[in-house]
Amino acid sequence: MRAYYFDNLPGDQRLPHDYVPSRPVTREALAKMNVLSWTIPVEGYAAEVDEIARARGYKNRDTIDVSREGMGEIYESKIKGFFEEHMHEDEEIRYILGGSGFFDVRETPSDDWIRVAMEPGDLLVLPAGIYHRFTLDETDRILALRLFQDEPKWVPHPRSEATDANVHRLGYLRTIGVGA
Numbered sequence: 451m452r453a454y455y456f457d458n459l460p461g462d463q464r465l466p467h468d469y470v471p472s473r474p475v476t477r478e479a480l481a482k483m484n485v486l487s488w489t490i491p492v493e494g495y496a497a498e499v500d501e502i503a504r505a506r507g508y509k510n511r512d513t514i515d516v517s518r519e520g521m522g523e524i525y526e527s528k529i530k531g532f533f534e535e536h537m538h539e540d541e542e543i544r545y546i547l548g549g550s551g552f553f554d555v556r557e558t559p560s561d562d563w564i565r566v567a568m569e570p571g572d573l574l575v576l577p578a579g580i581y582h583r584f585t586l587d588e589t590d591r592i593l594a595l596r597l598f599q600d601e602p603k604w605v606p607h608p609r610s611e612a613t614d615a616n617v618h619r620l621g622y623l624r625t626i627g628v629g630a
């Protein structure tokens with residue numbers, strides 16, 4: 451996993467969009483935004499992922515294959531939707547089994563994008579209420595394990611004034627010590 455500030459230049463969202471020189475972001479800095487991450491080798495990953503799942507109460511899991519082959523007809527609309535800035539009222543937890551892609555998370559209050567480049571073995575927890583988006587990179591495929599507690603809704607709430615006032619958004623800001 452590698453995280454860095456997104457360069458905000460126009461162009462294909464699947465390109466790295468890394469500043470030159472790069473402006474790296476550490477795991478610790480992400481953790482202060484309540485974005486938690488681990489790297490667990492895919493070979494023999496089960497025990498370690500099970501332990502994190504147990505400790506954090508993720509009782510359920512499934513896999514998602516984000517690729518044209520894996521998604522069929524809904525691929526284009528899904529890809530577009532994933533890259534629209536949004537938040538959820540549930541945590542979004544992903545462990546990458548294959549392929550690669552980028553999660554962009556909004557830093558608050560700077561409003562900068564931080565890009566997290568995810569590879570096999572990376573486990574990422576996005577807290578409820580954080581604005582984020584996702585894109586595939588140029589490999590055009592990611593295979594991910596989704597972990598969850600009970601029945602997540604994962605409804606995307608697009609960024610808006612109304613979403614800014616969502617209790618989960620406000621709760622997130624409180625936990626990172628920003629805002630009311």
Ligand SMILES: [Fe+2]
Nearest residue numbers: 536538542582
């Ligand atoms: Fe999301």
